[in-house]
Amino acid sequence: MTSRVLVxxxxxxxxxxxxxxxxxxxxxxxxxxxxxxxxxxxxxxAATGLALADDLEEAAQEQTQPIFDRAREIVAEADxxxxxxxxxxxxxxxxxxxxxxxxxxxxVVGSHGGSLADNLYVxxxxxxxxxxxxxxxxxxx
Amino acid sequence: MVxxxxxxxxxxxxxxxxxxxGSSTGIAWGPAVGAGLLKKTSAAALMTFFxxxxxxxxxxxxMETLSGDIITIEISLAAGVAVLxxxxxxxxxxxxxxxPVPTSMVxxxxxxxxxxxxxxxxxxxxxxxxxxxxxxxxxxLWIGAFIGRYIxxxxxxRFEIRASDGSLLTLDRTGSVPxxxxxxxxxxxxxxxxxxxxxxxxxxxxxxxxxxxxxxVAPLVSSxxxxxxxxxxxxxxxxxxxxxxxxxxxxxxxxxxxxxxxLLAALIVMITAATITTLLSWAGIPISxxxxxxxxxxxxxxxxxxxxITAREAIRGETDAELSMGALTAEPEAPVTKIGEDESEExxxxxxxxxxxxxxxxxxxxxxxxxxxxxxxxxxFVVVPFV
Numbered sequence: 001m002t003s004r005v006l007v008x009x010x011x012x013x014x015x016x017x018x019x020x021x022x023x024x025x026x027x028x029x030x031x032x033x034x035x036x037x038x039x040x041x042x043x044x045x046a047a048t049g050l051a052l053a054d055d056l057e058e059a060a061q062e063q064t065q066p067i068f069d070r071a072r073e074i075v076a077e078a079d080x081x082x083x084x085x086x087x088x089x090x091x092x093x094x095x096x097x098x099x100x101x102x103x104x105x106x107x108v109v110g111s112h113g114g115s116l117a118d119n120l121y122v123x124x125x126x127x128x129x130x131x132x133x134x135x136x137x138x139x140x141x
Numbered sequence: 142m143v144x145x146x147x148x149x150x151x152x153x154x155x156x157x158x159x160x161x162x163g164s165s166t167g168i169a170w171g172p173a174v175g176a177g178l179l180k181k182t183s184a185a186a187l188m189t190f191f192x193x194x195x196x197x198x199x200x201x202x203x204m205e206t207l208s209g210d211i212i213t214i215e216i217s218l219a220a221g222v223a224v225l226x227x228x229x230x231x232x233x234x235x236x237x238x239x240x241p242v243p244t245s246m247v248x249x250x251x252x253x254x255x256x257x258x259x260x261x262x263x264x265x266x267x268x269x270x271x272x273x274x275x276x277x278x279x280x281x282l283w284i285g286a287f288i289g290r291y292i293x294x295x296x297x298x299r300f301e302i303r304a305s306d307g308s309l310l311t312l313d314r315t316g317s318v319p320x321x322x323x324x325x326x327x328x329x330x331x332x333x334x335x336x337x338x339x340x341x342x343x344x345x346x347x348x349x350x351x352x353x354x355x356x357x358v359a360p361l362v363s364s365x366x367x368x369x370x371x372x373x374x375x376x377x378x379x380x381x382x383x384x385x386x387x388x389x390x391x392x393x394x395x396x397x398x399x400x401x402x403x404l405l406a407a408l409i410v411m412i413t414a415a416t417i418t419t420l421l422s423w424a425g426i427p428i429s430x431x432x433x434x435x436x437x438x439x440x441x442x443x444x445x446x447x448x449x450i451t452a453r454e455a456i457r458g459e460t461d462a463e464l465s466m467g468a469l470t471a472e473p474e475a476p477v478t479k480i481g482e483d484e485s486e487e488x489x490x491x492x493x494x495x496x497x498x499x500x501x502x503x504x505x506x507x508x509x510x511x512x513x514x515x516x517x518x519x520x521x522f523v524v525v526p527f528v
Contacts, residue, residue, distance in 0.1 A: 048442030
C-alpha cells in the first residue's frame with residue numbers, strides 16, 4: 001500500500017526541504033502539496049485582496065502557481081517519477097492543514113517558514129500542526 | 142541643566158517622530174507609490190507638508206489632551222523626557238517585530254503610567270479616550286463591512302478602469318506631470334482616478350499629522366519647556382526625516398501589503414481611515430491611523446467574503462478571466478487547474494479568510510502595546526519619582 005503524504009508549502013526554503021525529504025523518505029508515496037493563500041498578515045492585505053477579487057479561484061490560483069511550479073521542479077530534480085498532487089486553501093495555514101491531515105498517512109512540514117512578523121500573526125505552523133494533527137507529523141529541519 | 146534635559150528630550154522627540162514618519166508615510170503613500178503614480182521622494186515631500194498642516198491645525202486639539210488633560214498636573218520636563226523614551230521604546234519594539242504601531246495608544250499608555258505612579262490620572266478623560274478606542278475599530282469594521290457587502294461591487298463596476306494598475310503605470314511613464322496625451326490604454330477616467338489617489342494621499346498625510354505630531358512632542362510641551370509652535374515644527378521635521386529615509390522601506394512593505402487589495406478598495410480604506418482619524422483628532426482624542434485603516438480593510442474583506450455571490454458577478458468573473466488569464470490559460474492541462482476546481486466546489490470558502498480567532502488574536506496584540514507602556518512607565522515612575 002502506498003502511503004499518502006501531505007506536504008504543506010509556503011514557498012519558503014524550509015518548505016522546499018520538507019518536499020525533498022518527503023520524496024526521499026516516501027519514494028513510492030502519493031505526495032500532495034498544500035499551499036495556503038490569504039493568510040493573516042500585518043494589515044490583512046492578502047486576505048482582503050482575495051476576498052475582493054473578481055474571481056476568487058483565479059486570484060488564488062495565480063498566487064499558488066509559482067509555489068506549485070517550484071514543487072514540480074523539485075520533483076523533477078529528485079527523480080521525476082513521483083506523481084504530485086496540488087491543493088490550495090484559504091486563510092489560516094494551521095486550520096487548513098489540520099482540516100485535511102486526516103485524509104493522509106503522514107504530514108511533512110518544514111520547521112519554520114516566513115519571517116518573525118509572519119510568526120506573530122500566524123504562529124509557528126509546524127509546532128501547532130504537531131500538536132493538533134490526527135496523523136503522524138514529520139518536522140524537517 | 143535644564144537645557145541639557147531639554148536637548149535630550151528633543152533628541153528623544155526626533156527619534157519618535159522619525160519612526161512615526163517611517164510608518165505613517167508608508168500608509169499614506171504606499172498605494173500611490175506602489176501604483177507608480179509618484180516617486181518616493183515626492184511622496185516624502187508631500188508627506189512633510191501635509192503632516193505640518195495637520196499638526197498645526199487639528200493636531201493642536203490632540204496636543205492639548207496629551208499635554209494637559211490625561212493627568213491633572215503638568216508633566217515635568219524630566220518626566221516628559223522619560224515618557225518619550227517609553228514611547229520610543231514601544232515604537233522600536235514594534236518596528237523590530239513588524240507590527241503596525243498604535244503610537245497614539247502607546248503615548249497615552251506611557252502618560253497614564255506616570256499618572257498612576259503619581260496618583261494624578263484623570264480617569265474621566267481616560268475613560269472617554271478608551272471608549273473611543275473601542276468604538277473606532279468597531280466603526281471602521283462596520284463601515285468597511287457595509288461598503289464591502291453592499292456598495293463595493295457597484296463601485297467596482299463603475300470605476301473598473303482604476304483597478305487596472307497596469308495602465309496607471311503607463312501614465313507614469315508619460316512624465317511627472319500627467320498630460321492629456323496619455324498612455325495607449327489611459328482614459329480620462331483613469332486620469333481622474335490618478336488625481337483622486339493623489340488627493341487622498343494628501344488627506345491621509347494630513348490626518349497622520351493631526352494624530353501623530355502631538356505624540357512626538359506633547360510630553361515636552363506640557364511643562365512649558367517647549368512652546369507648541371516650535372514643537373510642531375520639530376515634530377514635522379522629524380517625521381519628514383523619517384519619510385525621506387526609513388519610509389522607503391515601509392512604503393514598500395506597506396505598499397506591497399496594500400497592493401494586494403485593489404486600488405479602489407485601498408482608496409475607500411484611506412478615505413474612511415483618514416476621516417475617522419481627522420474627526421477624532423479634531424475632538425482632541427488621540428487615535429491611531431493604522432488601527433482605523435486595518436479595521437476598515439478587515440471590514441471590507443469580511444463584508445465581501447460573507448456576501449452571497451450574485452449571477453452578475455459570476456458573469457464578471459468569466460469576462461475578467463479572459464482578459465487577464467491569457468498567459469496562464471496557455472497550460473490548461475496543468476493538474477493544478479483540475480484540482481483547484483474540485484476544491485472550489487467543496488471547500489473554497491472566502492469566509493475562511495477571516496477566521497474570528499485570528500482577528501481576535503490580531504486585535505489583542507494592539508492591547509498589549511499600550512498596556513506594556515503603561516506598566517513600564519508606572520514601574521519606572523514608582524521607582525524613580527520625578528514629580
